[in-house]
Amino acid sequence: MAKLVIEGWIEVSLVYVVIGFFPLFLSRNFRVLFLIFLMRLESHLSSKAFIGFHYNLPPVLALALSSFWMEFLDANLELKEIQKLQGHTDRVWSIAWNPATAAADVPTVLASCSGDKTVRIWEQSPSTRSWDCKAVLEETHTRTVRSCAWSPSGKLLATASFDATTAIWENVGADFECVSTLEGHENEVKCVSWNASGSLLATCGRDKTVWIWEVMPGNEFECIQVLQGHTQDVKMVRWHPTMDILFSCSYDNTVKVWWSEDDDGDWSCVQTLGESSGHSSTVWSLDFNAKGDNLVTCSDDLTLKIWEADITRMQSGDGYAPWNHLCTLSGYHDRTIFSVHWSREGIIASGAADDAVRLFVQSKDGPMNEPSYRLLLKKEKAHDMDINSVQWCPGEKRILASASDDGTIKVWELATLC
Amino acid sequence: MTLGLINANPVVHAKKERVAQQLSVLSEESITVDEKLGRILITFTPTIQHCSMATVIGLCLRVKLKECFPPHFKVDIKVAPGSHADEESVNKLLNDKERVAAALENPNLRQLVDECLYSNEL
Numbered sequence: 001m002a003k004l005v006i007e008g009w010i011e012v013s014l015v016y017v018v019i020g021f022f023p024l025f026l027s028r029n030f031r032v033l034f035l036i037f038l039m040r041l042e043s044h045l046s047s048k049a050f051i052g053f054h055y056n057l058p059p060v061l062a063l064a065l066s067s068f069w070m071e072f073l074d075a076n077l078e079l080k081e082i083q084k085l086q087g088h089t090d091r092v093w094s095i096a097w098n099p100a101t102a103a104a105d106v107p108t109v110l111a112s113c114s115g116d117k118t119v120r121i122w123e124q125s126p127s128t129r130s131w132d133c134k135a136v137l138e139e140t141h142t143r144t145v146r147s148c149a150w151s152p153s154g155k156l157l158a159t160a161s162f163d164a165t166t167a168i169w170e171n172v173g174a175d176f177e178c179v180s181t182l183e184g185h186e187n188e189v190k191c192v193s194w195n196a197s198g199s200l201l202a203t204c205g206r207d208k209t210v211w212i213w214e215v216m217p218g219n220e221f222e223c224i225q226v227l228q229g230h231t232q233d234v235k236m237v238r239w240h241p242t243m244d245i246l247f248s249c250s251y252d253n254t255v256k257v258w259w260s261e262d263d264d265g266d267w268s269c270v271q272t273l274g275e276s277s278g279h280s281s282t283v284w285s286l287d288f289n290a291k292g293d294n295l296v297t298c299s300d301d302l303t304l305k306i307w308e309a310d311i312t313r314m315q316s317g318d319g320y321a322p323w324n325h326l327c328t329l330s331g332y333h334d335r336t337i338f339s340v341h342w343s344r345e346g347i348i349a350s351g352a353a354d355d356a357v358r359l360f361v362q363s364k365d366g367p368m369n370e371p372s373y374r375l376l377l378k379k380e381k382a383h384d385m386d387i388n389s390v391q392w393c394p395g396e397k398r399i400l401a402s403a404s405d406d407g408t409i410k411v412w413e414l415a416t417l418c
Numbered sequence: 419m420t421l422g423l424i425n426a427n428p429v430v431h432a433k434k435e436r437v438a439q440q441l442s443v444l445s446e447e448s449i450t451v452d453e454k455l456g457r458i459l460i461t462f463t464p465t466i467q468h469c470s471m472a473t474v475i476g477l478c479l480r481v482k483l484k485e486c487f488p489p490h491f492k493v494d495i496k497v498a499p500g501s502h503a504d505e506e507s508v509n510k511l512l513n514d515k516e517r518v519a520a521a522l523e524n525p526n527l528r529q530l531v532d533e534c535l536y537s538n539e540l
Contacts, residue, residue, distance in 0.1 A: 091519075115519065143523050144519065144520070144523060146516075162519075162520050162523055187520075188520050190516070206517075206520065233517070235516070251510075251514070251517075281510070282510070282514065300514075335492070353492070353515075384489075384490050385489065385490055386492075386515070406489075406490075
């Protein structure tokens with residue numbers, strides 16, 4: 001009699017163990033529902049007056065297995081603070097990783113610019129693995145330095161300032177030397193960006209214009225065109241990662257796309273993202289995914305918007321392919337989103353005025369033809385004050401840097417909770 | 419001239435709640451302070467619909483509040499609804515911290531703000 005009971009118990013257990021593997025085949029939302037179902041089943045069985053506890057064990061096993069898979073699959077990730085870089089005496093507006101240094105065994109270098117009118121260069125020490133301030137670029141800008149950008153080769157650093165100039169710095173030995181100053185904007189310059197090949201530079205400012213500069217030999221820069229079109233303060237400019245197409249974000253709630261058909265041709269605004277399905281307040285920043293066929297914009301209207309374009313058509317020389325709105329991520333932020341950055345792996349990081357960093361990934365649970373994004377993790381109180389900039393490190397590891405009004409820069413690692 | 423400006427200044431409804439320190443620029447104001455979250459919402463009423471000093475007054479408020487509250491407090495400044503012709507654009511400007519920072523770096527504007535705030539205390 002006991003033998004039969006034990007055999008029956010083993011069979012039942014096996015069934016439940018198999019059930020415990022189900023989550024592996026389910027999508028995320030269904031895994032949660034399945035877990036709830038199992039919990040209900042288990043409590044139902046344990047409330048019945050069965051002989052002994054061993055009738056409850058199989059469902060408990062299934063529950064344990066399911067939970068284990070969920071932890072494993074949904075990889076409990078956390079944003080771990082690696083280091084806090086202090087030194088600036090005013091808010092840090094922007095940060096930029098040197099693209100050349102993220103490769104191989106070269107120690108990573110980070111540039112930061114601040115309201116204290118200086119730019120600081122931080123380098124990771126190969127021995128201690130911590131970032132130290134290698135240089136302070138001062139006595140050049142006479143007002144807030146708002147933005148900094150490394151050239152693709154990593155040899156030059158461009159800094160844009162409220163003093164209406166853009167300075168170009170070159171790494172000479174252990175120091176940085178200002179080799180050129182670009183003048184022309186009527187008032188505050190808000191952003192600077194290099195194109196993918198490093199042959200062009202773009203700047204924008206409160207004077208509502210976007211300037212395109214050509215990089216000449218001998219660190220000479222020549223303005224090739226002044227683009228008018230925005231009706232308000234232009235907050236940010238960024239070149240497309242693979243093609244010479246320029247994007248600008250503005251206080252007028254739009255993003256403008258600038259393109260030149262021929263090499264020597266005139267640049268003009270070929271598209272304005274904003275009329276319909278666009279943002280309803282200042283657009284602060286934008287970034288592209290690794291492939292360059294998707295674009296994410298962030299705004300004062302508390303949303304992130306994803307756009308897409310047929311890049312392959314453009315790359316094959318078939319003329320301009322317009323950007324179309326894909327989806328809007330709303331309800332996740334309750335204060336202005338100042339910065340957004342897309343990692344090579346496809347994780348979108350956002351930095352907002354509520355002191356939090358949020359990470360988003362594409363969700364596979366949306367309806368077939370509509371891509372959707374879900375919140376992967378929210379790091380509350382990442383800083384004590386507004387976050388102005390978030391930038392993924394271009395290397396292999398999942399390293400993220402954030403800059404804040406509290407005057408500090410934090411370096412984070414996206415790691416799995418042990 | 420600036421002293422006269424202060425006297426002709428925004429005077430508002432007396433909905434005063436939990437103010438940490440008295441502001442000397444305005445005589446009465448509408449302020450909501452959430453100490454737990456560290457947020458402040460302040461609404462002021464310009465005396466006339468087309469008040470050209472609305473943005474300056476807003477700037478003065480920001481500077482004063484920055485002095486009175488810890489740095490992590492977040493301040494939102496708005497004109498009282500319906501009290502100004504360019505209500506939306508003034509609100510947008512006053513809450514754009516980049517524009518505010520750039521404005522306060524302008525020596526002329528900074529001097530005006532300082533005069534508005536401090537000459538009244540003499």
